[in-house]
Amino acid sequence: MKPLFFLRRAWLLAALLFSAATQAQPVATVAAASDLKFAIEEVATQFEKDTGHKLRFVFGSSGNFYTQILQGAPFHLYMSADENFVFKLADAGKTRDRGQLYAYGRIGLMVPKGSPLQADGELKDLALALKDGRLKKFAIANPEHAPYGMRAREALQHAGLWQAIEPKLVLGENISQAAHFATSGSTQGGIIAQSLALAPSVGRLGQFVLIPEAWHVRLAQRMVLTRDAPPAALAFYDYLSTPAAQAVMVRYGFEMPKR
Template sequence: MPTVRRHALALLAACAALPAASLAGGQPQPVPTLAAASDLKFAIEEVAARFEKETGHRLRLVFGSSGSFYAQIQQGAPFQMFMSADEDFVFKLHDAGKTLDRGRLYAVGRIGIKVPAGSPLKADGELKDLAAALKDGRLHKFAIANPDHAPYGMRAREALQHAGLWEAIQPKLVYGENISQTAQFATSGSTQGGIIALSLALAPQVARLGDFALIPADWHQPLKQRMVLTKDAPPALRAFYDYLSTPPAQEVMKRYGFEMPKD
């Protein structure tokens, strides 16, 4: 496997495992912990690095599926801030008395089809070639995030249902634990492609690993991404929560394809 691809896949694999490394590096330190949906892997690492440089506050970043984090926080996991890819998980946590308030919408995400170099599939946002590949035998394996707990997997399922492909494609599906692992599957050559987050597809490490095309936004429910603080969130995370609404932070988020919420 080429060095570039190995490097990119290692980055994706890193955010599929828990926990992620602290920005501080070195030995574990008592720094505040942020649980973030894995579509944020590249964007939030960049924003957090800027925040640390400007404020001196170190943050521990952990990436995974929003549904898994929801369950862990319900059970008392020590996360003091949660950035979910689906706002419903935040609302449920608030209703259960686990958060400071109902949080704040920080972005709207998008999905698209990613195919690796050499795939027999075309990166076609309307999934017409995917439909043809199901019929002519070109498609053997196709990756989406697990729709049981990963919001990006839920939206992928909705898009496939919209295209009339869900029933036919189910035997071919390979489920990623979260959208980062799904991107790893979709770019490694172990599948012919997959449906991944635009925010991951735009990262240079992933963009060079094949072709990508956006799926129409009206093919699925919007990916309204909401963040929230827990009641014991320390000052550093409260500051980061506010920092995400500043122009420098939003500039990074837009560069990774996120739509900013309207006031």
């Protein structure tokens, strides 16, 4: 009986050690630009089913994440809406390399139901609304740190509207918050990410039309692993280049970079 007793104890000890080792593995934390919220959560759900890895997402402004990572924030994968933030982190020695492009994004005009504005991608009605008083408030992401806000400002400057519309702007901390302002009735509309407008929960709230891409710097979105990234982060980084992941991204309006 004693050998069997000790064998069972050995099995139990091995199981406990395996469980402890598994639990000790760090959870991969992804700092993701908020335009990715719907698309990347869908991709991550399938990734976790396929691999068994678990991920933790924090969504926000790419510029804010850049500052936080520079100051030592414990993120493992950074998915920026502007590749320049990635390059600056790489130059500062905070990342494994200079990362890779994972998508190109687009901006457009979102007009909520009941708004006096017309859904016009060339912003001609927006210009008229500024003159005739129909426009009271207009939402964009904060261009000081949010790439989609930067591109919105460039588009408005291209249309010759920036100076007139600036006093009427309601600034979202990130593009997700700007989309909320643009669809909630607190503004007459706004410039938001196509990837958010294509989500049913957002798209049903109004009309969305693309703004010409030539009106602003292209939204080249780049991701990079930080130096202490665990295996789960590396696995997800690679998974984002698979046909299954890219099919989801395309469905949300992203253009895939050519490899």
